[in-house]
Amino acid sequence: MKRVLVVLCVGLLFWIVLAGVALAQGWVKFLDSDKMLVDTSMYAKTPPWKIGFSNASISNSWRVFFARHVEYEASKHPEIAEFYVTDAQDNPTKQLADVEDLLAKGIDLLIISPATEAALNPAVEKAMEKGVPVVVVDRKVTTDAYVTFVESSNYQMGKIMAEWLAEKLGGKGNIVMLSGIAGAGPAEDRLKGAMDALKNYPGIKVLEQQYCEWSPVLGKQVMATLIQKYPQIDGVWADSALQGSGAIEALQEAGKPIPPVTGEDMNRYLKMWKEMGFEGVAVSFPTWQGQVAVQKAIDILNGIAVPRYVDCPRVIITKENLDKFVRMDLPDEFFMDSRLPEEWLPKR
């Protein structure tokens, strides 16, 4: 009898623990929801502050614009006494070391733009364990150990582009898809968004999907070959203006009428669009995410509640508002959905 009771009690205890874990996990999920505000009173601190920004890299012009926005916003706040920036040169292992270097400097808050999605979990977990709040920006981490995540959804971006293309073709036609780097988070997310959107358009036939490594040279070379292969290409989905602009060149040189081509707010693409007058759409991947990240960081250190998730609204540039964004006098690799004042632009 006694033994049965013990077994029952242990069993009961087991179930209680299990239920507790399940509840706790449910609660974490609740925390994850978009609208959830995170209480940051425990991170409130009187200035001056030391903030660390661990950047993935500044190895292309998008990332340069992004980093500029971060530094521009940081410069506007005299409460920030020290603003340290590290550059991981696109290497997640180096970035892990960078974060450790920043923590060694005794920062009050960490802003991180991860070099690859998910691989920086230990870095942000370590920071949070030390009581340093973390703002993740641009690419996500898969752990829950951060305060807020600021991005502009790559999935949505790819989806909007594909929907526009399908609508433009009246739901019927042959398209080719040109992606960025195989295995890179943003490229795969944009592709997934586009594929999901195309499920609703059975009349759209994807002739081929290829990776162009976000290189205009490869974009042009791949497109030139695809033009030979397919007599009828009705539309081009390109996840970035880098290979997109290369593809447009290839189409133009093949002497074909340029079909609808998707792109982003890179000036090169906008200029070509303006000059050649093809059907285009530019969906921006806002470079000012960086600015928002710093604003949220300031809020956290002031103890103001911040959203768990911030989706920076992308600008959709169409024929109607093209003139508002294109600047023929500015360099090709400028991103026009920018909130930088003229003197902060990376100009010589």
Add this chain to the structure above:
Amino acid sequence: MLVALFVVAGIVSPIFYRPQNIFNVLQQASALGVVSVGQTLVILSGGIDLSIASIMATSCVFAAALMAGKNSMVIPITLFCLAIGALAGFLNGIITTRRNAPPFIVTLGTALIFQGIRFVYTKGAPFGSIPSWLRFLGRGGIGFVPASVIIFLFLALVMEAILQRSAYGRKIYAVGDNKVAALYSGINVPNIILSVYALSGIFAAFGGLVLAGYLGFGDNWAGKGYELDAIAAVVVGGTSLAGGEGGMGGTVVGVLLITILSNIVLLAGLPYQFQQIVKGLVVAAAVIFYSFVKVSGERR
């Protein structure tokens, strides 16, 4: 080998034989070809040059920025870019020879330095544009022959003539074959090595201009990966990485082979992952084939 690939290409896809497709392939081969000519010289002398891609992009970015779309600037700025390439090559050569440092690391270091220089100069966002003359070089054609491939073949021919017919060419082979022996036979080994790196730098800068013409604007990473592609092309062409053995004829074949390979895996519609795998397999197979031909040749 090349003939075999031509036949296989045709079987994979008859589109391959279309004049326009051949035009595209030749055009795409040109920039790689120009830099491979320089790489061949370096490898023949027993060295290796990993700074090529960085010099190409630097030359491309500076060309766009300084030409700013003006045809009148094409010639002076082309000379300027070639001078940058020569400077980078000179740096490679001087440190490799005077300090007896491994070229692998020296050229990797130079690549980093010039990468930094072009980013500092443009603040990370390249500006300017490519004038129409240079664009003709990169994408124009005479009939069904791209302008750039004529230049590539011309350069390869000239360098082959120099290699085979001149004292300088024979010295490059001698240095690559055995440095000590070359030194004892009165060859100024350091100067020969210095000159091949300088030439490789110049060819790389010129390759960058060809790519700038093809592309139409200054891109920070134009030519990315070309340093390894060029080495692969040279070795697939039968030039030995140990130096002293091989020539331009093989390099031309190697360049075409690598470009055609990229073309047919696309025409075959292979997904990206299989493209990588097939390219790896074919390059390995080509080199195995060469080594067997060579061995049986030696036995005879």
Add this chain to the structure above:
Amino acid sequence: MVTLIQRILRGNPTLFFVYVILFVFFVFAASTAPQFRTVYNISNLLRQAVAFGIVGIGQTIVILSGGIDLSVGSLISLAACLTSGIMIGNPTLVFPIVFLVLGIGVLVGLTNGTLVAYLRVPPFIATLAMSAILQGSVLLYTKKPVGGVTRGFMFFANGQLGAIPFAFVFWVILLSFFLFLLRRTGLGLHVYAIGGNQEIARLSGIRVSVAKVAVYVISGFMAALTGLFLASRLGIGDPLMGQGFELESITAVLIGGTSLAGGKGGIEGTIAGVLIIALINNILNLLGVSGFWQWIIKGIVVIVVVAAYKVKE
């Protein structure tokens, strides 16, 4: 221990010089950046060095034999993805996966070795081709970061034994083993002999091809181990995470004074090479040098270091 180091240094001026450079860097870092001197920072520095340290050992042995291994980067990605992709937090799978992954490393090394030793493909091309094949394969397996490792497995890379990172202790044990292998066993002597002069090695009765295959097997094994280490350190495998490891590991080996022609140098130098690179990154961060200038400074430093010691021929 101390006398051993002294003996090594006396017998080898290049190695002595590498350690002088390391010492200079260390003093420079300690005097310019006050945060550098903290135990926390030093312990981080050691842990950061381990990933390159492991793959660097394999690369050193390949280079000593006169070869080169460019496939380690893709192999690391593949190993890390398989580790986290199959484990998915299941502790019972840890040991089978470790064996599987190391087995794949050995297999890749075996293939590289066969290509180089028996089919006479230049190692640069054989391993470059292998790298493309492996990168294609890993992207076939996954295009996104995949799975996750167990908490226990994360101890491998992130655990501490007091103030010393466990990974560093592990690395030191590995180093001792391979130092012994290179200096005191037949295989080690054969590697040096082959790197020095392949023909003479063959004539003196060394089975050159077998030794060469062994060398690539060691390198493949070490790259797979690095993949396991990175999966443990980052908690997850990413299909692109090994990119750049091939060139950086070669850089570390050559900075450590090992000759790319083979036959000269050793793991002792690579240790210093790995630490020098980690120190450069650490100092540039602590001094807050901006990204573009980091490239330039790193390029200059690397060139100056290899140019500083003049190898007599």
